[in-house]
Amino acid sequence: MARLEVHYRLTRPIPLEARFQVQGFTVLLGRSGAGKTSLLKALAGLLPAEGTPFAGLPPERRPVGYLPQDLALFPHMTAWENVAFPLRGKDRKARALALLGRVGLLGEAHKRPGELSGGQRQRVALARALARKPELLLLDEPTSALDPLTKHQVLAELVDLIRKEGLPTLAVSHDPELASLADWLVVLEGGRILQEGPPEEVLAAPRTASAARLLGYENLFPARVVEGGVEAEGVRLRLPLPPWARPGGRVYVGVRAAEVLVVREDLPPPPENVLEGLLESLYPQGLAYRGRFQGPLALTLLLPRHVQARLHLAPGRRIKVVLKPRYLHLMPGEAEEVP
Amino acid sequence: MDPLFWDALFLSFRVAALASGILLLGGTPLAWLLAFRRFPGKALLEAVFLLPLVLPPTVLGFYLLLFLGPEGPWARLVGVSWAFRFEGLVFASVLFSLPFALTAYREAFLSLDPNLLEVARTLGVPRHRILARVVLPLVWPGLLSGTLLAFAHILGEFGVVLMVGGSIPGKTQMVSIYLYDLVQALRFEEAARASLVLLGLSLFLLALVRALEGRWRAWRSTTG
Numbered sequence: 201m202a203r204l205e206v207h208y209r210l211t212r213p214i215p216l217e218a219r220f221q222v223q224g225f226t227v228l229l230g231r232s233g234a235g236k237t238s239l240l241k242a243l244a245g246l247l248p249a250e251g252t253p254f255a256g257l258p259p260e261r262r263p264v265g266y267l268p269q270d271l272a273l274f275p276h277m278t279a280w281e282n283v284a285f286p287l288r289g290k291d292r293k294a295r296a297l298a299l300l301g302r303v304g305l306l307g308e309a310h311k312r313p314g315e316l317s318g319g320q321r322q323r324v325a326l327a328r329a330l331a332r333k334p335e336l337l338l339l340d341e342p343t344s345a346l347d348p349l350t351k352h353q354v355l356a357e358l359v360d361l362i363r364k365e366g367l368p369t370l371a372v373s374h375d376p377e378l379a380s381l382a383d384w385l386v387v388l389e390g391g392r393i394l395q396e397g398p399p400e401e402v403l404a405a406p407r408t409a410s411a412a413r414l415l416g417y418e419n420l421f422p423a424r425v426v427e428g429g430v431e432a433e434g435v436r437l438r439l440p441l442p443p444w445a446r447p448g449g450r451v452y453v454g455v456r457a458a459e460v461l462v463v464r465e466d467l468p469p470p471p472e473n474v475l476e477g478l479l480e481s482l483y484p485q486g487l488a489y490r491g492r493f494q495g496p497l498a499l500t501l502l503l504p505r506h507v508q509a510r511l512h513l514a515p516g517r518r519i520k521v522v523l524k525p526r527y528l529h530l531m532p533g534e535a536e537e538v539p
Numbered sequence: 540m541d542p543l544f545w546d547a548l549f550l551s552f553r554v555a556a557l558a559s560g561i562l563l564l565g566g567t568p569l570a571w572l573l574a575f576r577r578f579p580g581k582a583l584l585e586a587v588f589l590l591p592l593v594l595p596p597t598v599l600g601f602y603l604l605l606f607l608g609p610e611g612p613w614a615r616l617v618g619v620s621w622a623f624r625f626e627g628l629v630f631a632s633v634l635f636s637l638p639f640a641l642t643a644y645r646e647a648f649l650s651l652d653p654n655l656l657e658v659a660r661t662l663g664v665p666r667h668r669i670l671a672r673v674v675l676p677l678v679w680p681g682l683l684s685g686t687l688l689a690f691a692h693i694l695g696e697f698g699v700v701l702m703v704g705g706s707i708p709g710k711t712q713m714v715s716i717y718l719y720d721l722v723q724a725l726r727f728e729e730a731a732r733a734s735l736v737l738l739g740l741s742l743f744l745l746a747l748v749r750a751l752e753g754r755w756r757a758w759r760s761t762t763g
Contacts, residue, residue: 241657244657244661245660246657246660246661258660259657259660259661260660260661260663260664260665261663262661264661265661266657266658266661268654268657268658270654272652272654272655272657272658274655274659274673275677276676276677285662285664285672286662286663286664328662329662331662332661332662
């Protein structure tokens with residue numbers, strides 16, 4: 201897989217030092233304002249920074265394809281003219297059309313950006329960036345221009361295309377959904393790289409509570425380490441303790457909404473971490489149901505529809521949920537860090 | 540119609556055309572600087588350029604007369620006084636229309652999406668090609684409408700051109716002054732006809748400006 205080592209230091213507009221790998225389709229997650237766009241612009245040469253690769257080169261001479269959040273297609277040019285913009289020579293139209301064919305937009309070659317959908321505009325911008333033969337592709341919030349209904353499919357197609365081109369790609373986002381499509385996941389927080397690795401690994405074990413929030417852990421509680429588990433808001437939860445957790449230490453405990461399980465009344469109850477309370481709300485979200493549970497802990501739930509089809513839950517019902525130890529993830533309190 | 544009317548109208552057109560041409564060529568880079576560059580004294584410079592908007596035209600005309608007159612610094616520099624001459628009228632027109640043109644040009648540049656220029660650079664395209672193929676196609680309606688506005692404004696200016704050019708029929712008598720002289724001489728019928736021609740002309744120019752602005756807006760709206 202195409203890979204690249206990035207080490208960049210910025211002082212303006214925000215201080216930032218980022219050292220990480222780009223491997224295949226790499227997603228860098230960070231809160232808005234964390235400096236994601238600044239990092240991309242610095243890599244494209246549009247903001248002053250030190251580091252490798254490409255340090256000191258003006259934007260014109262960097263082999264980088266930059267797709268800003270709004271894509272910046274030239275509004276007065278058709279799709280093929282946009283793609284041909286970086287090209288020179290007599291055959292530029294033929295080459296531009298070939299590139300549009302590669303992103304599956306040959307039929308749209310004579311349309312202006314205003315006549316294209318968000319996903320199509322994204323692919324025109326990709327073709328235009330490819331025309332300049334980049335060694336690194338930079339995408340700023342690629343999910344933001346997309347219709348929420350078709351977002352996932354359009355993104356998956358885009359990522360497929362990029363993988364076929366075999367270009368190392370850095371996509372920055374605050375959307376955890378993009379993380380699931382990544383070959384490599386990087387978390388930016390407080391001006392530095394907090395964590396990087398294969399997405400399964402990073403998604404399962406964020407190192408801090410704020411990283412967990414970015415990675416889609418909707419249920420996060422400050423807690424205290426006790427014998428055999430933790431105590432969060434007065435509730436004792438059993439879980440295997442990692443070696444760094446000392447009794448009495450302050451930690452965060454997190455669980456994904458999809459991993460809060462509703463207890464079935466017709467089966468023997470689970471041995472531990474069962475909470476009883478009120479299902480406050482429940483509404484469909486895509487093919488799942490999102491609910492709010494009010495008990496000893498307030499939890500957000502995400503039920504697959506086959507579960508809802510079996511349980512027939514309704515708001516106002518008293519239910520039991522279980523927080524299985526293997527889905528509970530422990531993170532140090534903000535002061536400490538995993539060694 | 541009085542042949543002097545056509546002389547005056549033709550003179551006004553020549554002055555306005557030349558002055559707005561100079562404004563387009565000189566004002567465009569100046570507006571670019573004001574829109575995108577930061578430098579010390581910028582606020583003061585902007586205030587100076589906007590001054591003709593609030594200054595009584597006769598005050599501006601008076602200073603210009605001193606500046607361009609036989610004893611003034613300009614005459615010493617170029618060797619001849621520009622007061623009461625065609626050149627003086629053009630010089631004055633450029634100056635008092637500068638705020639109109641500059642404001643319109645700067646607005647045109649500021650409405651350019653800076654992302655477009657940045658991305659164009661990352662595509663490895665040299666600056667002169669970005670200027671020719673991205674900047675100019677997107678801003679020209681704005682530049683043209685600013686220039687037309689300045690043109691129309693020069694056609695109608697009275698105080699400054701009277702102070703600087705006087706009213707020498709066939710030489711420095713611009714159409715607005717010609718009209719004033721007609722009224723002074725109580726020749727109302729001719730004044731009415733001349734006014735009607737000017738009214739039609741102004742209306743036509745403004746309609747043209749509006750049409751250009753409409754086209755400009757249609758383009759900008761496709762950016763998003």
